[in-house]
Amino acid sequence: MRSERVIDISALNKSFGDFQVLKTVDLEVDLGERIVICGPSGSGKSTLIRCVNGLEQYDSGTLIVDGINLADPGGVDRVRSEVGMVFQQFNLFPHLSVLDNLTLGPMKARGLSRADAEALAMEYLERVRIPEQAKKRPRELSGGQQQRVAIARSLCMKPKIMLFDEPTSALDPEMISEVLDVMVELAEEGMTMLVVTHEMGFARKVADRMVFMDAGEIVETGTPSVVFDAPKSARFRAFLDKILQH
Amino acid sequence: MIRPFKVWALLFAVLFVTGCSGGGTWGWYVIDPSTEQGMSNVRFLVGGFWATIQLSLIAAAMSMMIGLLVALPGMSSNRWIRLPSRIYIEFIRAIPLLPMLFWVFYGLPVVMRSMGVPISIDAFWGAIITLAISDSAFTAEIYRAGIQSIPKGQTEAARTVGLSYTQTMRYVVLPQAIRRILPPLANQFIYIVKMSAFASVIGMQELTRRANELVVTEYRPLEIYTLLILEYLVLVLIISFFVRWLERKMGSDESR
Ligand SMILES: Nc1ncnc2c1ncn2[C@@H]1O[C@H](COP(=O)(O)OP(=O)(O)OP(=O)(O)O)[C@@H](O)[C@H]1O
Ligand SMILES: [Mg+2]
Numbered sequence: 001m002r003s004e005r006v007i008d009i010s011a012l013n014k015s016f017g018d019f020q021v022l023k024t025v026d027l028e029v030d031l032g033e034r035i036v037i038c039g040p041s042g043s044g045k046s047t048l049i050r051c052v053n054g055l056e057q058y059d060s061g062t063l064i065v066d067g068i069n070l071a072d073p074g075g076v077d078r079v080r081s082e083v084g085m086v087f088q089q090f091n092l093f094p095h096l097s098v099l100d101n102l103t104l105g106p107m108k109a110r111g112l113s114r115a116d117a118e119a120l121a122m123e124y125l126e127r128v129r130i131p132e133q134a135k136k137r138p139r140e141l142s143g144g145q146q147q148r149v150a151i152a153r154s155l156c157m158k159p160k161i162m163l164f165d166e167p168t169s170a171l172d173p174e175m176i177s178e179v180l181d182v183m184v185e186l187a188e189e190g191m192t193m194l195v196v197t198h199e200m201g202f203a204r205k206v207a208d209r210m211v212f213m214d215a216g217e218i219v220e221t222g223t224p225s226v227v228f229d230a231p232k233s234a235r236f237r238a239f240l241d242k243i244l245q246h
Numbered sequence: 247m248i249r250p251f252k253v254w255a256l257l258f259a260v261l262f263v264t265g266c267s268g269g270g271t272w273g274w275y276v277i278d279p280s281t282e283q284g285m286s287n288v289r290f291l292v293g294g295f296w297a298t299i300q301l302s303l304i305a306a307a308m309s310m311m312i313g314l315l316v317a318l319p320g321m322s323s324n325r326w327i328r329l330p331s332r333i334y335i336e337f338i339r340a341i342p343l344l345p346m347l348f349w350v351f352y353g354l355p356v357v358m359r360s361m362g363v364p365i366s367i368d369a370f371w372g373a374i375i376t377l378a379i380s381d382s383a384f385t386a387e388i389y390r391a392g393i394q395s396i397p398k399g400q401t402e403a404a405r406t407v408g409l410s411y412t413q414t415m416r417y418v419v420l421p422q423a424i425r426r427i428l429p430p431l432a433n434q435f436i437y438i439v440k441m442s443a444f445a446s447v448i449g450m451q452e453l454t455r456r457a458n459e460l461v462v463t464e465y466r467p468l469e470i471y472t473l474l475i476l477e478y479l480v481l482v483l484i485i486s487f488f489v490r491w492l493e494r495k496m497g498s499d500e501s502r
Binding site: 080085087089093108 | 397399400402403404405406407408409410413417418421422
């Protein structure tokens with residue numbers, strides 16, 4: 001089976017003022033692939049995946065998502081309708097009910113009727129196992145529940161690719177697994193995923209490829225089994241030692 | 247709420263009593279409703295309420311619209327889109343109301359005529375345009391502060407689920423920002439009401455103008471201007487009562 005390339009990042013550079021966050025980054029992702037990105041704080045992980053859906057602009061290089069060049073006029077808007085994103089801080093809309101959080105995109109951006117959008121939303125709320133919370137406000141939910149709502153909200157747009165930026169870092173330990181379970185299921189269904197996380201158990205379970213970033217560069221990539229057992233670079237080994245310690 | 251009102255009431259009660267019993271420096275008869283002339287004078291003065299309210303309400307509504315249109319580009323990440331908004335705010339904020347009023351009333355029609363648009367501006371609309379524009383610089387800043395208080399993650403999440411910029415503002419940012427925007431905006435309305443007194447100088451028959459006209463015929467400035475101040479006091483107290491109520495309502499909304 002020939003695989004379809006859905007993300008093609010080549011020679012991507014980005015600076016904030018004098019500080020170069022991304023240094024000639026190359027990364028290719030095929031349809032259905034699960035990539036886990038890790039690396040020390042400030043290494044540019046968030047910036048990289050935020051470039052993929054146009055939340056950050058890059059300075060040079062090319063970025064093609066699902067055949068659409070982000071630099072093309074209207075490129076960002078078209079890419080965004082294919083790419084879902086889950087944030088560390090959930091970013092649910094506090095003034096709307098859980099259900100309305102989910103239906104907003106489908107109704108306003110996709111033009112679905114309220115009835116259709118609500119049916120769709122309920123379907124995804126069931127997938128993340130919180131249909132009974134539909135009428136509540138986000139702040140009435142636990143962190144784990146909020147993050148699952150955020151995942152469902154992205155899925156309602158039927159994205160081809162899902163980006164996760166440290167989705168469990170803001171959660172209490174006992175809530176991490178309920179979010180990871182949902183993500184594992186999503187991976188098993190064949191969703192293309194780029195996940196920034198330090199949850200190495202999750203990485204082992206679902207990642208097709210690990211990407212280790214440091215100081216704006218991709219230092220090492222490889223399958224989890226290979227990379228974990230025999231990291232090639234000293235920097236990656238040091239990083240793994242540090243996070244696996246606790 | 248009730249406290250400043252009591253203080254004022256006491257102050258004026260004292261003024262009134264000393265004025266009536268004193269050595270004839272006060273002449274409350276001009277606005278004594280029990281006499282026919284006094285009643286007609288009071289009617290004439292109070293008749294300015296409607297114009298002042300109309301003036302203030304229309305100017306405030308326009309200021310709110312212009313303010314939003316100025317504030318939104320002012321928050322763009324593109325400095326060339328931001329610049330005109332910045333210039334407008336700094337420029338308008340620097341012009342005192344009275345000179346601007348003269349310029350709009352006497353000057354603007356001339357400018358328009360020379361550009362081939364012969365318009366006439368009466369006192370009513372001259373005053374409204376001036377109040378609205380000069381206030382809009384302040385409402386724009388109120389909007390900006392309110393909108394910028396909403397975390398960036400809200401906009402990012404909205405854009406990620408496919409909403410356009412306008413949809414993001416309309417369905418996500420403004421509904422949240424409005425709670426922080428409305429109380430200062432309502433507060434700003436009090437300024438408009440007070441500033442509307444300047445409309446008197448271009449002949450607008452509102453509260454202050456009527457008081458001035460009556461002073462010319464009756465020659466009792468002390469009593470008439472005292473009543474004038476009381477008129478504004480009543481108006482502003484009603485509005486600030488409403489502002490407090492709004493703040494409480496918004497506040498309890500927030501903590502829900
Ligand atoms: N908007 C910005 N303006 C200036 N500097 C920024 C901005 N966003 C990020 N940076 C800087 O860029 C660097 C990389 O940031 P990024 O958020 O991509 O790192 P990260 O790998 O996701 O780190 P973390 O694990 O802490 O989330 C950091 O040093 C950060 O301070
Ligand atoms: Mg990050």
